[in-house]
Structures are given as C-alpha cells and as structure tokens.
Amino acid sequence: MxxxxxxxxxxxxxxxxxxxxxxxxxxxxxxxxxxxxxxxxxxxxxxxxxxxxxxxxxxxxxxxxxxxxxxxxxxxxxxxxxTRLFELSHSFPPTKRLLNEAAPRMRALSQRSGQSCHLTVLNGTSQLVIAQIDTPEGVGFSIKLGSKLDILKSASGRVLMSFQDETEVDRLLRQLCPGMSPQQLGGHKDAFRIIRSQGFANMKSNQFSGVHAISYPIFDLNGHATAALTVPYVARLDDSQRLSVSAVQTALAATAAEMNVVLGVGGLYQI
Structure with missing residues (x-):
C-alpha cells in the first residue's frame, strides 16, 4: 500500500x-x-x-x-x-501554580478555623478534589484527595457552575440531567444567579447531616471559576471556643480573596 x-x-x-x-x-x-x-x-x-x-x-x-x-x-x-496521571495533571503549569499558591493558605485557614478545607475543579460532569487539608486536631469531616464530587448537590459544585458562561452552564446541565424539564432547568439557573450575586455559597449539606458547607470561587483571567475553595463546617459539642459558621465564612472569604490577588485576578473578586 x-x-x-x-x-x-x-x-x-x-x-x-x-x-x-x-x-x-x-x-x-x-x-x-x-x-x-x-x-x-x-x-x-x-x-x-x-x-x-x-x-x-x-x-x-x-x-x-x-x-x-x-x-x-x-x-x-x-x-x-x-498515580502517574494524577502527577501529570498536577504538573500542568496553571494547575501547579494554583496548588502552589493554595497550599500554604489552605493550611493557615485550617489552623485558624479549626476546620478542614478542600479545593475542587470541574472534571467533566463531576468535580475533582485537587487539594485537601485536614482539621488541625485530625478529627472532623474531610474529603479524600482525588475524590469526585457531585456538582449540583454540593456548595462547591454550585459555585463552579455559577461563575461559568451561560452556554457552558447549559451544556453541563444537559449532560448532568438529560431529561430535565424547562422548570427544573430554570430552578438551577435561578440558584446559580443568587450565588453569583452574593459571590459565594453557604448552605447545609444535602448529603451529610450536621455539615454546613461554605464555598468561594477562585477565578481565571476570564472571570470564570477555575476552582472552588470550600470549608465543610462541623460544630464540636465539646468546644465552645471554636469559631462560628459566620466567623469561618469571613476567614474563608479572606483566604479566597488573597488567592485571587496572588493569581492576578483580584480585581474580579470583591468580598
């Protein structure tokens, strides 16, 4: 031939x-x-x-x-x-830069709040945990590094969706829920608009009792959420000195804002 x-x-x-x-x-x-x-x-x-x-x-x-x-x-x-594919994805320059800037700030946030925190990115029709810090005491709610999380049920997934182009949101919603009615589609979009207007998500977990999820976007240069920084807040019955949900939210907002500044997109993000 x-x-x-x-x-x-x-x-x-x-x-x-x-x-x-x-x-x-x-x-x-x-x-x-x-x-x-x-x-x-x-x-x-x-x-x-x-x-x-x-x-x-x-x-x-x-x-x-x-x-x-x-x-x-x-x-x-x-x-x-x-773990070769995982290592390759983390050596990709934009991801590596994000992780390098996130790691010390996430550790500081965990120490200050007494809570775990994690960083997720969109990964097809789910989100992937690319960084995670346990609670300082080692006891509490945490998510395994590399886990795939639902997009629509979680605060982090909703944050990632809320700060995307409308065409991308429509595409993802069609993939996530092929049989979705126009009313259901509108309901999700309304929820995204609320998150977008307030700049973050703050909600009781739809999956775990006693967990209160707070999530803020980390932006790219186009103003889209490239990642979501999240604290799954859990109250301790034996520690009255632990920070409240609102205090942890303030600390998380400051951490997310700092990350956006060091990544060069601080002007897109205001607390």
Missing amino acids: NDIASRSADVQPVVGDARLYTAPALEKGLDILELLSKQEHGLTRKDMAERLGRSVGEIFRMIDCLVRRAYIVQVGDTFILS
Whole structure:
C-alpha cells in the first residue's frame, strides 16, 4: 500500500467541518486507563479483555507498555492504575501554580478555623478534589484527595457552575440531567444567579447531616471559576471556643480573596 493509501485508511468520514483520524493503538491504551480508573481493586488481563470486548492478545502489548511507562502497576496477576496521571495533571503549569499558591493558605485557614478545607475543579460532569487539608486536631469531616464530587448537590459544585458562561452552564446541565424539564432547568439557573450575586455559597449539606458547607470561587483571567475553595463546617459539642459558621465564612472569604490577588485576578473578586 502506498503512502497516500495508508494515510487515507486511517481517515474516517467527515463530520461537520472536522475530518476524524483513527489511532487504534492509542484508543486501546486510553480504553484500558479509563477502565482501570473505575476499579478500586484492579483487574487481570482476562478481566480487561472481557470488559473491553477484546482478546487478551489484542491488549497484551499495550498493557506491557503502560506498565513500563508507569501508568499502571502490576500486583500479581492484577493491574491497577498508578498515580502517574494524577502527577501529570498536577504538573500542568496553571494547575501547579494554583496548588502552589493554595497550599500554604489552605493550611493557615485550617489552623485558624479549626476546620478542614478542600479545593475542587470541574472534571467533566463531576468535580475533582485537587487539594485537601485536614482539621488541625485530625478529627472532623474531610474529603479524600482525588475524590469526585457531585456538582449540583454540593456548595462547591454550585459555585463552579455559577461563575461559568451561560452556554457552558447549559451544556453541563444537559449532560448532568438529560431529561430535565424547562422548570427544573430554570430552578438551577435561578440558584446559580443568587450565588453569583452574593459571590459565594453557604448552605447545609444535602448529603451529610450536621455539615454546613461554605464555598468561594477562585477565578481565571476570564472571570470564570477555575476552582472552588470550600470549608465543610462541623460544630464540636465539646468546644465552645471554636469559631462560628459566620466567623469561618469571613476567614474563608479572606483566604479566597488573597488567592485571587496572588493569581492576578483580584480585581474580579470583591468580598
């Protein structure tokens, strides 16, 4: 097969204005990574082949390559996802800058408030926890680093949605709730407008009893929320000196404002 023929064999029909090219080996590798990302205890080669609808022979060399490149780890006959993708995402310059500026300020916020705090970003149709600080005492409510959180049920998710372009909000809502009625759509948008007007979300948790979530946006240069800084406030029955919800909100607002200033977007954000 000549050069032109071989290239055309890899070209799919035109869709709209875009010509789609196939990369079978790459797609097999991505399928394996996506499959393992949902498995807590890993899978064997046979398990992966069955779930992907392929033979073991089709994926054998790809698995070997992913092990050599440290994207997956072999434990006996089982393969699990490594932290390589997580490390790569955190070395991406904008994310790295955000984390570098956030880490010391989040530690100071936790010390001052006596509460845990976490930083989330939009990740498809969920949000991802990219930074997290436990309570100073080590006892309290906290969220595991790398966790995926619901967008619409949480204060942080609502903050992230409230400070996006309307077209992006519409797109995400259609993906999150395909059968949503116009009334439901309007209800969510009204809630986002309220958060946008007050600049933060402050609400009792819809998922955990006794948790009061407070969340503020961290902006990018376009005025969109690139992250949400959140304190899941929990009262202690044995500590009357602990800061109140309103005092923690004030501390959180100051921390978010400082982060926006050091990231160069302070003019977009006013407490």
